[in-house]
Amino acid sequence: MSKNLNRYDILVVEDNPGDYLLVEDFLLETRVTKNIRLAKDFHSARDILKGEVSHIDLIFLDLSLPDLEGEELISRIKEYSKNVPIIILTGYTDVDFAIKTLSLGASDYLLKDVLNTTVLHKSILYNIERNKTMVNLKESEQRYSDLFHFSPLPMWVYDKKSLKFLDVNDAAIEHYGYSYEEFLAMDITDIRPPEEISALKDSMIKQRQPNKNIYHGEFTHLKKNGDRIRVEIRSNSFLFRGLQAQIILVNDVTERNLHIEAVEKQNEILKDIAWTQSHVVRAPLARLMGLVNAMKNERITDSDKEIFYNHILKSAEELDEIVKSVVSKSQEINVNSQNE
Template sequence: MIKDKKKYQVLVVEDNLGDYVLVEEYLEEMIFEPKIFRSENFKETKVLLTENKSYFDVILLDISLPDKSGEQLISEMMEVAGHIPIIVLTGYVDANFAIKSLNMGVSDYLLKDEMSPAILHKSIVYNIERNKNIVKLQESEQRYADLFQLSPQPMWVFDLESLEFLNVNQAAVQHYGYSLEEFMRMTIKDIRPKEEMEYTDNLLISTRKDNPKHLKVILNHVKKDGTRIRVEAHSNAIEFMGRRCRLILINDITAKLKYLDAIEEQNEKLRDIAWVQSHILRAPLSRMMGIIAMIQREDLELNEIKDFLGHITNSAYELDEIIKDVVKKAQHVILKDQQRPS
C-alpha cells in the first residue's frame, strides 16, 4: 500500500493509553512518518496550543478527559484551537450529541469502535482541506468587510425583495446623517424623494426581473436633514445572509453638477457679452476702415487729411473704451463665479 507522504502534525488528545496506541497505529499505517503529539487532559492541551504556540494540522479529541468532557470540553477547545480542525473521537453512540458537536464547530465525529485506518485517514485529509477552504472564505469575507467599512464612499447592502438595509458602512452614516440603528429600520425608499416613487418602483421591478450583475444610475437622494443630493449609484448583484441583494456604492455628484452648471452659466454670460459688444465694436472699426480707404483713394489736401486723422483718432478712443468695458464685464463674471459658495 502506498502511504500518504504529506507531512502531517497530529495532536491526539487522549487519556487512555490503549486508545492512543491504536490511533497511533492507524496513522502510521496510512501516513508516511506522521508527527504525532499526545496530551492527556485539557490543561496540557491548552498549554500546547497557547503558551507554547505549537501548530498542528489536525486535533483528534477524545470527548471524555479527566478535567473536562462533553459540551464544555468542545466549547473551550474551539476557543484555544483557533483555525485547527478538530475531529471528535468517542466510544458512545449519541446521534443528538454528534449533531450538536458539529453545530458547535467540530469538523467531524468518529466512533472509536467503527474507526479504521482508512476511515481515520480519509477524515483527516478531508477535514484539513475543507478547513483550508473555510479559512480562505473567512479571510475573503474579512477583506470584504474591511473594504466595505473602510471605504470613503457611502456603501450599503439592501434586500431586493423587502428593500431593507442589511448592512451600511460608516461613510454612509456620516454622509446621510442617519445612525446605523436608524438605517437598519429603514428601506431604500426612505432616502428617495416622494414625488419620484413611481420611477423608483419601476426601477426596482426591472432590477428584480433582470437582476443585472452591474447597474449604474443617476438618482436623487434625501438626507436626514432634508437636503437633496444628486448621486451616481453603482449597484452589484450579491447574495447576502442567504438573500438576493444589491451592493450599492454611492458617488455624490451634487457639487460637481453645481460646478458644471456654474461654468455653463458663466460661459453663457461671456457669450452674451461677446455677442453684444461685437456689434458695438463694429461701428468705430467700420468708420476707421472707411476713412483709411478714402485717404488711400483720394488726392487730399493736408488740412483734409488732418480732419480725417482726427476722426480716426476719435474712433480709436471709442474702440479703446469699448474694449475696456468688455474686459471689465468679463472680469466681473469671473469674480462672481469665484465668490460663489462651493
C-alpha cells in the same frame, strides 16, 4: 493505502493509554500522518497548541479528561486551536452529547468502538479539506467586510425583493445622517424623492436583465435633514446571508455638477463678451475712426465742426457704455468663481 501526497501533524488528546495506542495504530496505517503527538490532559494539549514551533493540522479530542471535560473542555480547546479542525472521540454512551458538540464548534465526531483505518482516513481528509474551505470563506467574508466598512465612500446592501437595507457602512451613516438602526428599518425608496421612484423602478428592471449584474447611473437622493443631493451609483448583484442582494457604491456629485453648471454659465458670459467685442464695439469704433480721419484730412468746414464733435462725443459715450458692460460681465464671472 492512499495516493494522497499530503501528510499531516495530528494531536490526539486522550488519557486512556489503550484507546490512544489503538488510534495511533490506525493513524499510522492511513499513511497521511506526518507526526502524531499525545496530550493526556487539557493543560498538556494547551501547551502544545500554544507552542511557537508547534504545528497541528487536526485534533482528535476525548470528551472526558482528568482536568476538564464536556462543553467547557471544547470551549477551552477552541481558544487555542485557532482554525484547526477538532474531531471528537467518544463512546456510545456519549453519542447524544457528541452530536451537540458540532454546534459548539467541533468539526466531526467518531465512535471509538467502530474506529478503523478507513474511518479515520476519510475523516482526516474530509475535515481538513472542509476546514480549508471554511477558512477561505471566512477570510473572503473578512475582506468584504473590511472593504465595505472602511470605504471612504457611502456603501450599502439591500434585499432585491423587499428593497430593505441589509447593511450600511460608516460613510453612508455619516453622509446621510441616519443611524445604522434607522437605515435597517428603511428601504431604498425612503431616500428617494417621489418623482424619482419611477426612475428607480426602471433601473431595477435593467438590473434584472441577463448579463446585467453591474449597473451605473445618476440619481437624486434625500438626506435625513431633507437636503437633496445628486449621486452617481454603481451596483452589483450578489448573495448576502442567503438573500439575493444588491451592493451599492455612492459618489456624491452635487458639488461637481454645480461646478460644471457654473463653468458652463461662465462660458456663456465669455461668449457674449467675445461677441460684444467683435460686433457691438466695432460700430462706434468705426464711426470714431471715420470722423477722426475726416478731420485729419481737413474735409470739413468750420460750420460742420460742431456736428462732427457731437458725433464723436456720442460714439465715445456709446463705446464707454459698451466697455462698462463688458467690465460688469467680467466681474460677474469673478464673483461666481469666488462663490464656488
